[in-house]
Amino acid sequence: MENSQIRVLLIDDDEDDYVLTRDWCGEFQILECQLEWVDNYQDAMQAVADRHHDIYLLDYRLGDRNGLELLASLIADGCSIPIIVLTGQGEREIDMQAMAAGAADYLEKSLLNASLLERSIRYALERKKAQQTIQSQAALLDVATDAIFVQDLTNTILFWNQGAAKLYGWQPAQAIGKKTSELWQEKPIPLQTALSTVCKNGAWQGELQQQTFDKQDIIVESRWTLVSEFEHKSPSILVVNTDITQKKILEGQLLRSQRLESIGTLASGIAHDLNNVFAPILMTAQLLESNIDSDRTKKLIPILINSAKRGANLVKQVLAFTSGVECDRILLKIGDLIAEIEQIVHETFPKSIRVTSQIPEDLWLVLGDSTQLHQVLMNLCVNARDAMVDGGTLSISAANFLVDENYTKMHLDAKTGAYVVVRVTDTGMGISESIIDRIFEPFFTTKETGKGTGLGLSTVVGIIKSHGGFVNVYSEVGKGSQFQVYLPAQQVLETTEKPNAKLADGGGEVILVVDDEDSIRDITKTSLESHNYKALTACDGVEAIAIYAEHRDQISVVLTDMVMPTMDGITTIRTLKKINPDVKIIAVSGLASGEKLNLINKMGVQAFLPKPYTATELLQTIGTVRRS
Numbered sequence: 001m002e003n004s005q006i007r008v009l010l011i012d013d014d015e016d017d018y019v020l021t022r023d024w025c026g027e028f029q030i031l032e033c034q035l036e037w038v039d040n041y042q043d044a045m046q047a048v049a050d051r052h053h054d055i056y057l058l059d060y061r062l063g064d065r066n067g068l069e070l071l072a073s074l075i076a077d078g079c080s081i082p083i084i085v086l087t088g089q090g091e092r093e094i095d096m097q098a099m100a101a102g103a104a105d106y107l108e109k110s111l112l113n114a115s116l117l118e119r120s121i122r123y124a125l126e127r128k129k130a131q132q133t134i135q136s137q138a139a140l141l142d143v144a145t146d147a148i149f150v151q152d153l154t155n156t157i158l159f160w161n162q163g164a165a166k167l168y169g170w171q172p173a174q175a176i177g178k179k180t181s182e183l184w185q186e187k188p189i190p191l192q193t194a195l196s197t198v199c200k201n202g203a204w205q206g207e208l209q210q211q212t213f214d215k216q217d218i219i220v221e222s223r224w225t226l227v228s229e230f231e232h233k234s235p236s237i238l239v240v241n242t243d244i245t246q247k248k249i250l251e252g253q254l255l256r257s258q259r260l261e262s263i264g265t266l267a268s269g270i271a272h273d274l275n276n277v278f279a280p281i282l283m284t285a286q287l288l289e290s291n292i293d294s295d296r297t298k299k300l301i302p303i304l305i306n307s308a309k310r311g312a313n314l315v316k317q318v319l320a321f322t323s324g325v326e327c328d329r330i331l332l333k334i335g336d337l338i339a340e341i342e343q344i345v346h347e348t349f350p351k352s353i354r355v356t357s358q359i360p361e362d363l364w365l366v367l368g369d370s371t372q373l374h375q376v377l378m379n380l381c382v383n384a385r386d387a388m389v390d391g392g393t394l395s396i397s398a399a400n401f402l403v404d405e406n407y408t409k410m411h412l413d414a415k416t417g418a419y420v421v422v423r424v425t426d427t428g429m430g431i432s433e434s435i436i437d438r439i440f441e442p443f444f445t446t447k448e449t450g451k452g453t454g455l456g457l458s459t460v461v462g463i464i465k466s467h468g469g470f471v472n473v474y475s476e477v478g479k480g481s482q483f484q485v486y487l488p489a490q491q492v493l494e495t496t497e498k499p500n501a502k503l504a505d506g507g508g509e510v511i512l513v514v515d516d517e518d519s520i521r522d523i524t525k526t527s528l529e530s531h532n533y534k535a536l537t538a539c540d541g542v543e544a545i546a547i548y549a550e551h552r553d554q555i556s557v558v559l560t561d562m563v564m565p566t567m568d569g570i571t572t573i574r575t576l577k578k579i580n581p582d583v584k585i586i587a588v589s590g591l592a593s594g595e596k597l598n599l600i601n602k603m604g605v606q607a608f609l610p611k612p613y614t615a616t617e618l619l620q621t622i623g624t625v626r627r628s
Helices: 015-026 041-050 067-076 092-101 114-143 162-168 188-201 245-291 295-323 334-348 370-387 405-410 456-466 518-529 541-551 569-579 594-602 615-627
Strands: 005-011 032-038 055-059 083-087 105-108 147-152 157-160 203-211 217-227 236-243 330-332 353-358 364-368 392-403 417-426 470-476 480-493 510-514 534-538 555-561 584-589 607-610
Touching: 005 015, 005 041, 005 114, 015 032, 015 114, 032 041, 041 067, 055 067, 055 114, 067 083, 067 092, 083 092, 083 114, 092 105, 105 114, 147 162, 162 236, 188 203, 188 217, 217 245, 245 518, 245 615, 330 334, 330 370, 334 353, 334 370, 334 392, 334 417, 364 370, 364 417, 370 392, 370 417, 370 456, 370 480, 392 480, 456 470, 456 480, 480 594, 510 518, 510 541, 518 534, 518 615, 534 541, 541 555, 541 569, 555 569, 555 615, 569 584, 569 594, 584 615, 607 615
Parallel strands: 005 032, 005 055, 055 083, 083 105, 353 392, 510 534, 510 555, 555 584, 584 607
Antiparallel strands: 147 157, 147 236, 203 217, 217 236, 330 364, 364 480, 392 417, 417 480, 470 480
């Protein structure tokens, strides 16, 4: 403020006092003042309205008017300029009234001098500047998105900004004066640690679990700073809290996905080996079943077969669980999923609902997440059940479906290509035209409160779209509804094993079996030869190429594993196709990614056989490929 020009307005009806005040201003040591003078109430009001001054010196008496009246009027009009009241006698009652009315200071004329006047003006201006700084900082605090508040050492709230009101739900008037324990419950140990640390070191930072006004649990990153004084109460703690609830949820999801990814990597690594173990067990058990005469021993064979199948299914479930939407999906038999759903429906739905299914033998395979597709079918069946209050028929069917360009013009979500379509049909109440366009919207439901979230069908659409498919619905009020789920298909056959099916003989045809597992080669060779096939075996792709080149004219089908040392299945197939573009190939693997399956389809492979497979599945697949 040194060497600054201070504009001072003296409001006094005594000219002698003006002259004296002018002389004092000329004697100021620090301030440089420009003094102006008005001697009546009306001129004073006009001068104040012009807002050309930095400070007002106001005499208590203005002729027939009271200076306090002018003071009160100026304050009421929002005057922010400091006003110093000058009194003739220094009456304490008048002085107190002046301060209560909003005066920055009061001075007794009989005791006034240049030094005292300069000090009073300087302090009044400094207080104004400090007040403006505080106000601007308070405004910034309210603009801040973080929750900022001040509490004393007993956790009583002294200040509460708009960010805190937005985060917690309590307005400043509700929060100030209350203890934090009245607003939310926190674990005592973190609070005690925070309080002792901030008192010792002056600061603390950490995470706290709190609650909002509507009892929502939140996690905040809290920063505490010890302040020496706040509103004349000392010491106090300035708290800045940032809501990190969503961040912590995302971090948790990331950690879970990383753990699942690790499990998936481990599962993928052992799946191939486990399936190689199960494959010879299944085929050996079936061979023993047909060659054992003892009734007692025959009863043990199905136990062996079922146990091996359960082990193989367990491997598939682990892979399905760990794959997720963004990971490689596994090759699925939709017929198996429908059979599982049908069994659940039979056991859990009301007996008044009859369930039927129709699954063709030549159904293509689908790349997908079995857990998610299971959820899709289950959601559709539950909706069908709820639509048939008085009972009815629930039908589940599947079929191969080719989408052409004409179909895509009528269905915007469809793309040209091969699909497997699953139809879930009920004979329930149906869906009216007024709401059928809204049934896939999240949270839309026609069910009573508490009986449905409205997320079932939106979940169905989300999962199917993530698989590259689409959903159609047809309904008629009073007659029922049909939901059609279209899933992109792999145009290889789904081999369905029929119980007690008679296995066709090979008629002496030669099959080349390529696998790096000795046990699988041996049992596959034995199974083939026991059904009148001839089998040649190779332990890797290199040996397979050499054998095929020598016996090309005799070999009918090549059965090759996809994961082998030296030369893998893809390279082997590519080389065989170069030797003979018409060679018939069945690809075999215990773990095949979608990328590999798409590749072998493009290469012209006739069928894919997932490990472990039974002798029945093997012979059925070979028979289908022979006829193709």
